[in-house]
Amino acid sequence: MSVATITRPRLSQIRSWLAKIPDPEIPVISLIDLGIIRDVAWRGDTLEVTVTPTYSGCPATGVINLEIERTLIEHGIEKLELKRQLSPAWTTAWISAEGREKLTAYGIAPPQEGTAACAGALKPLNVSCPQCGSVKTERISQFGSTPCKAHYRCTECLEPFDYFKSI
């Protein structure tokens, strides 16, 4: 089989395909928005996609890998290798500006910038309510509906909401 004649889609094209794959648990943001696609590169006729997990035990990881494979195969990629990269460990600082906006619009408060290096959730954070915008919010629990979220409540409009916690 001749490898030289295979047309290799441009990496920017591949990234745009990946940018259409939604996160399985928060479908408004894509894998690119989430910042978990660490690299896309051709090695000969094999496409290597490097993915980093969000949380060690996040059950979405397996689904994400399946979705990447399915999407790229649909676009004609024949040889694909998914690589797992643990270091540098994923941080919410890698969520794109667009991703943060999409989270807010969806009703999830985006992670506070500059707090990624520490757990620090016991310290008061000025998390804005994604419903009414008030900063009068309080934490109910630092663990929420998925590993990446905490439970908050707005004391102004009284709505409970998810906060995408910094890691």
Added chain:
Amino acid sequence: MGVTSAAIAEFATRMGDNCLILGHRDSEWCGHSPALEEDIALANTALDHVGQAQLWLGLACEIEGRGKTADTLAFLRDASGYRNLLLVEQPNGDFGRTIMRQFLFDAWHLPMLKALINSSDKRIAEIAEKASKEVAYHLERSTDLVVRLGDGTRESQARMQTALDFLWPYTGEMFLGDALDDELEAAGIAPAPASLRPAWDQHVGRTLAEATLKAPDKSYAQKGGKRGVHSEHLGFILAEMQFLQRAYPGAKW
């Protein structure tokens, strides 16, 4: 470097087994916690630990190179093959004891992982870097709850003190080194267990004081888990955890 790959695999197994067994214990609360938020928090903590176990046990298998997977180790070893600390296999008891066990473990786990970030073995350092971010949240939560329940009602205070008294003898094992630990320390792969004691003493001491709880003054340590000598409780955990793979070998989703 004089460290054998078998020694590194054994260390990864110890780390992974702590996570797996504590993760399993925490998961036993799923649907039974005293409040919805606590149920979710314990289930999330369990999930983190099981994920960390997959990374550590996966590394042990990779080093061994005989085609085993983390699942093989989790589901097909008997109790004597497990290398977890006795602390993590202790029964859940009431919610207070579960939180106290988590706290005593987290206060060791975080400094251990932080030290391992500087491991001379890159694979170990990478897992530690990843896990330490999750464990920072675990410690923050368990510390907060120990204070709130300890310095809480008369009932919650008494239960937390009972839990502390019960679990205390199992804490010493975290800081006892053996020949394997010496070998790993010399090669810069893992810290000497005893070196983690000051950070643990400080955090636990400060938290217990704030929680109006008193650590027993006994220093006797129950030990054996790291070399596969376990309490009877581990067998019961494995009977439940391994049932499906034992009864239907190779079963898949």
